[in-house]
Amino acid sequence: xxxxxxxxxxxxxxxxxxxxxxxxxxxxxxxxxxxxxxxxxxxxxxxxxxxxxxxxxxxxxxxxxxxxxxxxxxxxxxxxxxxxxxxxxxxxxxxxxxxxxxxxxxxxxxxxxxxxxxxxxxxxxxxxxxxxxxxxxxxxxxxxxxxxxxxxxxxxxxxxxxxxxxxxxxxxxxxxxxxxxxxxxxxxxxxxxxxxxxxxxxxxxxxxxxxxxxxxxxxxxxxxxxxxxxxxxxxxxxxxxxxxxxxxxxxxxxxxxxxxxxxxxxxxxxxxxxxxxxxxxxxxxxxxxxxxxxxxxxxxxxxxxxxxxxxxxxxxxxxxxxxxxxxxxxxxx
Amino acid sequence: xxxxxxxxxxxxxxxxxxxxxxxxxxxxxxxxxxxxxxxxxxxxxxxxxxxxxxxxxxxxxxxxxxxxxxxxxxxxxxxxxxxxxxxxxxxxxxxxxxxxxxxxxxxxxxxxxxxxxxxxxxxxxxxxxxxxxxxxxxxxxxxxxxxxxxxxxxxxxxxxxxxxxxxxxxxxxxxxxxxxxxxxxxxxxxxxxxxxxxxxxxxxxxxxxxxxxxxxxxxxxxxxxxxxxxxxxxxxxxxxxxxxxxxxxxxxxxxxxxxx
Numbered sequence: 201x202x203x204x205x206x207x208x209x210x211x212x213x214x215x216x217x218x219x220x221x222x223x224x225x226x227x228x229x230x231x232x233x234x235x236x237x238x239x240x241x242x243x244x245x246x247x248x249x250x251x252x253x254x255x256x257x258x259x260x261x262x263x264x265x266x267x268x269x270x271x272x273x274x275x276x277x278x279x280x281x282x283x284x285x286x287x288x289x290x291x292x293x294x295x296x297x298x299x300x301x302x303x304x305x306x307x308x309x310x311x312x313x314x315x316x317x318x319x320x321x322x323x324x325x326x327x328x329x330x331x332x333x334x335x336x337x338x339x340x341x342x343x344x345x346x347x348x349x350x351x352x353x354x355x356x357x358x359x360x361x362x363x364x365x366x367x368x369x370x371x372x373x374x375x376x377x378x379x380x381x382x383x384x385x386x387x388x389x390x391x392x393x394x395x396x397x398x399x400x401x402x403x404x405x406x407x408x409x410x411x412x413x414x415x416x417x418x419x420x421x422x423x424x425x426x427x428x429x430x431x432x433x434x435x436x437x438x439x440x441x442x443x444x445x446x447x448x449x450x451x452x453x454x455x456x457x458x459x460x461x462x463x464x465x466x467x468x469x470x471x472x473x474x475x476x477x478x479x480x481x482x483x484x485x486x487x488x489x490x491x492x493x494x495x496x497x498x499x500x501x502x503x504x505x506x507x508x509x510x511x512x513x514x515x516x517x518x519x520x521x522x523x524x525x526x527x528x529x530x531x532x533x
Numbered sequence: 534x535x536x537x538x539x540x541x542x543x544x545x546x547x548x549x550x551x552x553x554x555x556x557x558x559x560x561x562x563x564x565x566x567x568x569x570x571x572x573x574x575x576x577x578x579x580x581x582x583x584x585x586x587x588x589x590x591x592x593x594x595x596x597x598x599x600x601x602x603x604x605x606x607x608x609x610x611x612x613x614x615x616x617x618x619x620x621x622x623x624x625x626x627x628x629x630x631x632x633x634x635x636x637x638x639x640x641x642x643x644x645x646x647x648x649x650x651x652x653x654x655x656x657x658x659x660x661x662x663x664x665x666x667x668x669x670x671x672x673x674x675x676x677x678x679x680x681x682x683x684x685x686x687x688x689x690x691x692x693x694x695x696x697x698x699x700x701x702x703x704x705x706x707x708x709x710x711x712x713x714x715x716x717x718x719x720x721x722x723x724x725x726x727x728x729x730x731x732x733x734x735x736x737x738x739x740x741x742x743x744x745x746x747x748x749x750x751x752x753x754x755x756x757x758x759x760x761x762x763x764x765x766x767x768x769x770x771x772x773x774x775x776x777x778x779x780x781x782x783x784x785x786x787x788x789x790x791x792x793x
Contacts, residue, residue: 397651400653400654401650401651401652401653401654402642402644402650402651402652402654403650403651403652404654405631405635405639405642405654406650408628408630408631408635409628409631409635409639409640411630412628412629412630412631412682413627413628413629415622416622416626416627416628416639417628417639417640418610419590419610419620419622419626420610420611420639420640420641421609421610421611421614421640421641422639422640430650479628479629479630480630
């Protein structure tokens with residue numbers, strides 16, 4: 201029970217709703233955008249190349265795959281679970297699609313579709329294990345991550361798949377009007393689509409309710425387990441699309457495809473205000489987190505920070521994000 | 534009891550076993566549509582089990598439940614709600630990060646068009662209806678669009694009760710509605726319950742607070758060790774009678790004991 205229970209409604213000035221309008225609250229709630237603007241200015245001052253059109257295009261492309269993963273990752277977080285296997289699922293499923301294309305002679309669209317279908321199935325399976333078999337999501341998806349990483353290595357036998365075909369890689373390479381890439385449109389479309397699902401539909405309402413209070417949701421007649429399974433399935437689908445985009449952009453599938461994305465995929469939604477305790481967050485915040493992390497990565501490269509430090513700084517960013525999230529929850533519920 | 538009074542809820546031989554534990558044994562219970570009833574009893578006496586087996590949260594081991602004279606067998610709380618039986622829980626009822634209208638319509642959202650899970654929410658209609666509903670029950674909440682996480686316990690409980698009352702329900706069951714509230718907020722919730730009496734909505738209250746029980750209801754059902762130990766009319770019984778029945782000991786309770 202919160203502290204305001206005993207003071208009652210006689211002192212509304214002490215309720216959390218009013219505290220939420222103070223400047224500090226505003227800063228904490230919008231910290232990702234403030235941070236983003238500050239870093240863009242900072243990197244721009246260090247190196248004027250940062251503000252060039254070419255670099256903006258580069259950031260957009262770089263942000264696309266991470267953005268898809270961030271959207272996928274925010275879904276389990278919203279229902280107060282987690283899915284560590286999302287980046288591994290991305291790598292594995294795209295390899296399945298491409299190997300099916302090369303071995304079975306499938307057309308590119310069927311190969312891409314197969315990959316996405318496999319990813320969706322893995323998402324469903326994760327959801328099934330966590331709800332029906334009552335497995336702990338952290339451990340279940342950790343083991344799934346290791347399985348999928350191992351399976352990718354076994355399938356590729358350590359080699360890099362490069363024969364993807366021109367049609368398959370089109371989406372990752374195409375550009376219009378002076379080098380503006382097409383691929384980020386997929387992210388923008390997914391962002392808008394998921395945003396609509398979360399805020400305008402019954403399913404979205406169920407996701408927030410289940411994450412906020414599963415017991416209350418159950419007694420209100422919401423099927424908590426079914427909602428979680430659907431959420432994981434949708435996350436798997438988005439991971440599959442991310443896998444197709446990454447393979448098509450890199451024009452290759454390495455034997456450890458996607459592994460490096462894990463921490464950033466978790467960090468992006470959390471930096472963007474998605475609560476690890478479930479029930480709170482939105483897709484605009486995820487986009488903010490994705491852009492922030494991408495700007496940091498690109499910016500650190502541009503101002504010539506030795507690559508040895510990039511990982512450490514990335515980890516530090518995640519730490520700060522989680523600390524701010526905890527602070528916000530503590531102060532504003 | 535006259536024969537003309539309408540029976541809203543009846544249970545016959547309602548029994549629930551958890552493995553070897555007999556949580557509820559042969560509960561025979563009749564409730565009329567024009568009364569408020571309190572369920573009292575010690576911890577583990579079977580009060581909550583009784584309610585959970587009526588509202589479909591759990592499946593009973595055996596026995597029968599009748600609503601309006603018709604036998605029912607709810608497989609889920611949602612089915613019970615569809616039959617007009619609403620339950621208000623102590624402090625589990627609301628989804629913290631959703632606003633007041635979203636909570637009132639939780640699990641039965643109004644939609645503009647149906648498309649499975651992608652059914653389109655009709656937020657405008659829900660906001661308007663929620664506002665009406667809170668006015669009807671006399672609850673004042675300044676800003677309905679705030680997440681309920683920021684509200685006081687009393688406000689939250691008022692939202693939960695008006696949600697239950699707002700669906701033309703046949704019967705409202707409240708599980709310790711004021712246990713977590715301060716004095717002022719308890720008074721407010723009790724006034725809302727009295728308002729339900731005036732509107733002839735039958736209510737079952739599970740409570741530990743005997744003073745509250747005597748003030749609010751017509752009859753008291755006492756549970757002890759998984760059985761209904763007795764039913765008392767508040768006009769004829771004293772606090773001592775209730776305590777004696779709860780404990781099974783017929784003496785040694787001082788007239789001015791603080792818990793009466």
